[in-house]
Amino acid sequence: MNARPSHAESDPVLTAASVLRRAEAARVYEVAEHTALDLAPLLSTRIGASVLLKREDQQPVFSFKLRGAYNRMAQLDEVQRAKGVIAASAGNHAQGVALAASRLGIRATIVMPVTAPQVKVDAVRRFGGNFVDVVLAGDSYSDAQTEAQRLRDALDATFVHPFDDPDVIAGQATVALELLDQHPGPLHAVFVPVGGGGLLAGVASVIKARRPDVRVFGVQACDADAMVRALDKGERIVLEDVGLFADGTAVKQVGALTFSLCQQYVDGMLRVDTDAICAAIRDIYQDTRSVPEPSGALALAGLKQYAAAHGHCDGALVAIVSGANMNFDRLRFVAERAEVGEQREAVFAVTIPEQRGSFRRFCHALGQHAITEFNYRIGDARAAHIFVGIQTAQRGERAALANAFRDNDFGVLDLTDDELSKLHLRHMIGGRSSLAHDERLYRFDFPERPGALARFLERMHPDWNISLFHYRNHGADYGRILVGIQVPPSEDALFQRFLTTLGYRYIDESDNPAYRLLLRV
CATH class of the missing domain: 3.40.50.1100 (Rossmann fold)
Incomplete structure (x- = not known):
């Protein structure tokens, strides 16, 4: 390989002042747009501080x-x-x-x-x-x-280096020039997504040159934190692997120029996990009706983490929404994980006795908490193992729920932070079971309101056993559940009367080919 120096390597050492001069002369507006600095009203109310979004997702290429x-x-x-x-x-x-x-x-x-x-x-x-x-x-x-x-x-x-180049850094730095002009009032901190560091280096340099009182924080995904580690160690390091969920910032080593600038002008770094990024994507959607890509929501995830830890802020908090090149297929995963990221869902494996009335007793142990997901398949004559998601308002409620289960002599395992369970095992509860004799499979639709699931269980005949159960709250007006119910043939008339008086729409799936192939004994 040719060893000639790159444009970045041959350039003199950059400072905040030199980056500012380059940014002021940058030729970005021959093609780029001045993007909006939007208030996020819903999130601002929830956090208790003015949250502003610098909308780089509005560029012609949907990225800064x-x-x-x-x-x-x-x-x-x-x-x-x-x-x-x-x-x-x-x-x-x-x-x-x-x-x-x-x-x-x-x-x-x-x-x-x-x-x-x-x-x-x-x-x-x-x-x-x-x-x-x-x-x-x-x-x-x-x-x-x-x-x-x-x-x-x-x-x-x-x-053309994506981040470690003086002209590239200067171009990205124009984001800071815009937001400082757009918000001359009190500004507590600006949060910037980080991959190789070009945007962070440029933004931090301009802000410290223009308004040194404003804090600047970089935000990285936990599994792609090359800048965090480099700043902690005092030298650039190379990650062996990087996570690919936030693919736009999946960089194994930060730039030499960007590292030097960040060492001088960045106030701190924050790491956020996948669930927090998904929650931030949803927050941006709820306030703007736009959907950022995972890297585009990194800064807001870090802003929320900072606000939760520091409380009152003496000015606005700005998150740079860096891009919106989201694969549509990822939206299902994002929606699934956003509740956990917002600490609005706790996930448990609960073991209850395999006997009549156990499900109802389990529901009563939940108190006023709504069930967001319920997966169960009969597999043991003595104990039922349930995968359950439960709506919460804050992380501290997880411990209280676990204690409530234990008070009812239920075994409990908190899976909220377990990646294997959330990503894979929740979809693998089930299979054929020799215990599922006389099983009938039904789908039910019911109005999605608090207590609807418990009311369904309470109307069940006490002699009929539930052998399979799947429910997931998708935020719709109607909830949908799949239930396997063990009903002897001699009680068919009684079961039909139960269906007609239940008041919920139902569909008999007992002869469904997929059910017969994969689940039925």
Whole structure:
């Protein structure tokens, strides 16, 4: 590989003042938009502080990355433009380079990891048109970068770094110029999502140069925290692996320039987990009716964590919503995990006696708490093992619920923080059971209101055993449950009378081919 220095390596040491000068001269608005700084009224009320969202998801490529990519490419001379550019990206930088290439008439080869969301790959091709070639290589941004550097030397093209470049940092820093102009009043802190550190380095530099009293915090996913670890250790480190949920910030090593700037001007770093990111995605949707990608919601997840720990703030809190290139298929997972991330759902494995009335006794132990999910399949003649989700208002209620179960002599295991259970095991409760004789399978719809599930159980005939049960609250007006009920053939007339007097819509699934294949004995 050619050892010639990169643009970033040959540049003099950057300071807050020099980044500010570069940002003020940046050519981002030839293609980028001045984005809104919106109040999040619902979240502000809940947190007790003014929460503002810097809406970089409103850019033409639905991400702030366009600013840095265009500013860097606009600085190329005619010889460099003729040779073209190389870029590596998990998706958002790629879209910025692609649009810049088509606007400036520059050939671009863009390397993306094979794990990049398809929505981003398709967008790169759409924005770049005939000026862009897309190459898929590796599982992360770092892998794609290695391939891009190889191609750079082979093609003698200019490498457009997604974060570790003075012009890229300056382009991203224009986000801070805008938000300071938009909010000249009291400002407590700005929260910035972090991958390689370009946005954080630029924003922190400008804010400390213009308003040094304003705090700046970087936010990373727990499983992609290269900047957190680097700042803690005092030197750049390389992560062995990175999580891919927040793919836009899945970087194994931060930049040299960005690390130096963050060391000088960042007030602190925060780590957030997947559940907290999902909760932040929902918060942004509820206040704006837009859906950010996971990395786009990182900053708000960190803001919420900070507000919960520090209480009163002497000014507004700003979260940069960095992008909205969300794969539609991820929305199901996000909705599933948002309740836990907001600490509004606790998840337990509860063991109750396999005897008549146990389910009703279990429901009574819940008090006023609503059930959000209920999975059960008969498998043991003595004990029933239930996977249950329960609505909570705060994390401290988990312990109280566990104690309530124990007071009723139920075995209990708190699974709220167990990734295996939340991601996989909740969907694997069941299978065939030799104990499920005389089983009839029914789907029921009932109005989704507090106590509806308990009322259903109370109307059950005491001699009929529940052998299978699945329920999940999806926030709709009607709840849907799947129930296996063991009813002897001699009691068919009594069972039909129960169905007609229950008052809930029902569908007999006893002859459903999938049920007969997978669950029925």
